[in-house]
Amino acid sequence: MAKVKKHEWMTDGRMAWIIILAILIIDQVIKIEVKTSMTLGESIRITDWFYITFVENNGMAWGMTFINKLFLSVLRIVAVSAIGWFICQTVKQKGRTRYVVFLSMVLAGAAGNIFDSIFYGLVFSASSPFYVAYWVPFGTGYADVLMGKVVDMFYFPLFHGTWPTWMPMWGGDEFIFFSPVFNFADSCITVGVISLLLFCRKDLEQMETTFRVAFHKDNKQEIDPKA
Numbered sequence: 001m002a003k004v005k006k007h008e009w010m011t012d013g014r015m016a017w018i019i020i021l022a023i024l025i026i027d028q029v030i031k032i033e034v035k036t037s038m039t040l041g042e043s044i045r046i047t048d049w050f051y052i053t054f055v056e057n058n059g060m061a062w063g064m065t066f067i068n069k070l071f072l073s074v075l076r077i078v079a080v081s082a083i084g085w086f087i088c089q090t091v092k093q094k095g096r097t098r099y100v101v102f103l104s105m106v107l108a109g110a111a112g113n114i115f116d117s118i119f120y121g122l123v124f125s126a127s128s129p130f131y132v133a134y135w136v137p138f139g140t141g142y143a144d145v146l147m148g149k150v151v152d153m154f155y156f157p158l159f160h161g162t163w164p165t166w167m168p169m170w171g172g173d174e175f176i177f178f179s180p181v182f183n184f185a186d187s188c189i190t191v192g193v194i195s196l197l198l199f200c201r202k203d204l205e206q207m208e209t210t211f212r213v214a215f216h217k218d219n220k221q222e223i224d225p226k227a
Contacts, residue, residue, distance in 0.1 A: 013091045016104040023108035027184040028115065031151040035120075036134065040127040049158050055181045056127055056149035073117045073146040080114060083107045089214040098195075099203040105192030112185030113150045121148030152181045 034054050038044075043053040058069060087103050121143025127133045143149070156178045163170040196204060 011091075012095075012097055012100045013088075015097070016087055016091065016100050019101060019104040020108040020111070023105065023185070023188050024112055024115070027109075027112035027188075030153065030184050031116065034153045035124060035127065035151050037132060039129050039132055041129045043155070049156060051155040051157070052153050053155040053181050054127070055152050057152050058149050069117075069147055073114065076110060076114045076117070080107055080110045083110070086210070089210055093210060093213055095210070096200070096203060099200045102192045102195045102200060105188045106196070109185040109187070109189035109192065112188070113183070116150040117146055117148045119145075119148060120151070121145070124148075150183070152183045152186070154183060154187070155181045 034052070038052075038054040040054055040056065043051050045051055083103065084107055087100060087107060090100055090103065120141070122139050122141045122145060123135060124133050124141050125136050126142035127149075141148075157176045158178050160174065160176055163173050163175060165171045
């Protein structure tokens, strides 16, 4: 009986919440520790192929921007809200547990970076190569709401090389693989997306069905009136 009760308590919905909260907490603990103990651009060597390097990302992955920072932040919030709604519908429709897990990883990773954009500019001083950032009274930080910068720190220069001389444009230039600096939230998004593509192809193919069933239920009274 005890095992049955435990199984019933750990529903897919509760598991999704646990995954999301755990990822958010781990992500924020790492980011806050880096931001409040390292100067901007500082790098700590762990091994020859792994460094903790403090940088801040003002846009999307790889430092890209999309129109402007405010628009990007709003777009992220809309995307996370849509994913959250979709996870709820998947749970209600008894989707596979692995599907819920991977979707939750993607949502949590995206939400972790949104948290930076919403709050970091309000509660931290600006980061600098010359001093460590510090906490400030709420609303007196370096940026307005939704305008904060995302903290990145994981750097994996796995190997250095040189492009072949016969290659156009880059021939003879040196390169580093893997050069981007990312954070824990980014890694959760990447692992979640890759896992969805590898292990949940059938689930992804049924997304249209999930939407159709969800909207049918939401509009049931309008679809099936008595009169």
